[in-house]
Structures are given as C-alpha cells and as structure tokens.
Amino acid sequence: MSGQWMLLFLIYFVFVQDTNCRRLGSKSPTFISKSQRLDEKIHETVLFECHVDNLGKKIITWYKVMGGKKKLIYAGNINIFQDPRLSAGNNGLHLAISNLKEGDDGEYFCQVNTNREDEIRLHHYLKVRVPPVIKPDPENGNINIVKVNKTATLKCIATGSPKPYITWSKLV
Known part of the structure; x- marks a missing residue:
C-alpha cells in the first residue's frame, strides 16, 4: 500500500474507532508517561x-515542531518522515531517534485523538550537545605581523552546543 493511501487509511481508522468508542461509553485516553526534557550528546540515541x-484501538501519532508548525513523523508503526534513524515501538508507545544530529534539537509530541474534534498531546523537548570546534582566523593559517605598540586584532571562531565560552591568555 502506498504511503498516501496508508495515511488516509490511518486517519479513517482513527475517526471510525473514536466514534465507536464514544458510542460504547468507554473512558477517554489519558497519558501515563510524563513530559521529558532530554539533553543528549550528538551521535547518541x-x-x-x-x-x-x-x-x-486508537493510534498514537508522533510530531516534530519545525518552524512553528507540526510535522507528522510517525503514525502507529508507520514512519511517515521516512528517516531511518527514527523508530516507534509498540504501536507508538515510544519514539527512538538514533545517531542524533544538531538538527534534531527541538520539540516533539505524541498525540491521541480522543474524538473527531479533540486530541491529547504529550510534549517532549530535546537538546543535542555538540563538542566545541575551534577554527583559526584567518583559516589559511597566515600569521599577521604587527609592529610594536600597534593594535593587534585576534579572532577565534568557535562552534558547538552549548555555545563554547572563550577566554584569552598571553603566554609569557
């Protein structure tokens, strides 16, 4: 079944099951898990x-907030985002992201539709730590020569997450 048809089937299934469950008077779903704020190293899981x-019989869907908009990444066991680093086990009871990258930072949430108009969401937040990298400036390695008693400008370009704190010292 193609991805689009599978998604349409899932949406239909969610709404049909919601309607049937309301008719039977079953209890609404509630989260047992708590919101998570994770701080992990790059390349970890x-x-x-x-x-x-x-x-x-409701389906758990997973989203990532990107540019202020929610992007569907998983519906049940189906990887909508088609990123092989993502996996959802037990029909979406958990979402695993392997080999973390800087772009994986941000807000994720799982959602369960409780009826046609309502849903419940559980939000999670991820910060990916990246070791500092210091680049010389100028990058070509040229040395600037400055005359005695003249001003010298030194630059240091450093990247990483969290942002590196840079200090300068003079070797005597």
Whole structure:
C-alpha cells in the first residue's frame, strides 16, 4: 500500500474507532508517561515515552515542531518522515531517534485523538550537545605581523552546543 493511501487509511481508522468508542461509553485516553526534557550528546540515541491508559484501538501519532508548525513523523508503526534513524515501538508507545544530529534539537509530541474534534498531546523537548570546534582566523593559517605598540586584532571562531565560552591568555 502506498504511503498516501496508508495515511488516509490511518486517519479513517482513527475517526471510525473514536466514534465507536464514544458510542460504547468507554473512558477517554489519558497519558501515563510524563513530559521529558532530554539533553543528549550528538551521535547518541534518545527515547521518548508515550504510554497511554484507555488507548483502545486508537493510534498514537508522533510530531516534530519545525518552524512553528507540526510535522507528522510517525503514525502507529508507520514512519511517515521516512528517516531511518527514527523508530516507534509498540504501536507508538515510544519514539527512538538514533545517531542524533544538531538538527534534531527541538520539540516533539505524541498525540491521541480522543474524538473527531479533540486530541491529547504529550510534549517532549530535546537538546543535542555538540563538542566545541575551534577554527583559526584567518583559516589559511597566515600569521599577521604587527609592529610594536600597534593594535593587534585576534579572532577565534568557535562552534558547538552549548555555545563554547572563550577566554584569552598571553603566554609569557
């Protein structure tokens, strides 16, 4: 089944099950898991939990907030985002991201539709730590020669997360 048809099937299935569950008077789903704020090193693996009580036949969907908009990345066991580093186990009860990259920083959430108009969401936050990298300036390695009693300008370009704190010292 193609990805688009599978997504349409999932959406239909979620709404049909919601309608049937309301008719039977079943309890609404509630989260057992708590929101997580994770701080992990680049290239590590992270695991977000989304355990739900009274889930029934509803489907857990996972989203990443990108540019202020939610982007569907997983629906049940289907990787919508098609990123092989992402995996959702047990029909979405957890989302794993392996080999973390800087771009993986941000907000993620799992969602369960409780009826046609409502849903519940559990938000998680990820900060990816990147070791500092210091680049010489100028990058070509040329040395600037300055006359005695003249001003010398020194530059240091450093990247990383969290942002590196740079100090200068003079060797005597």
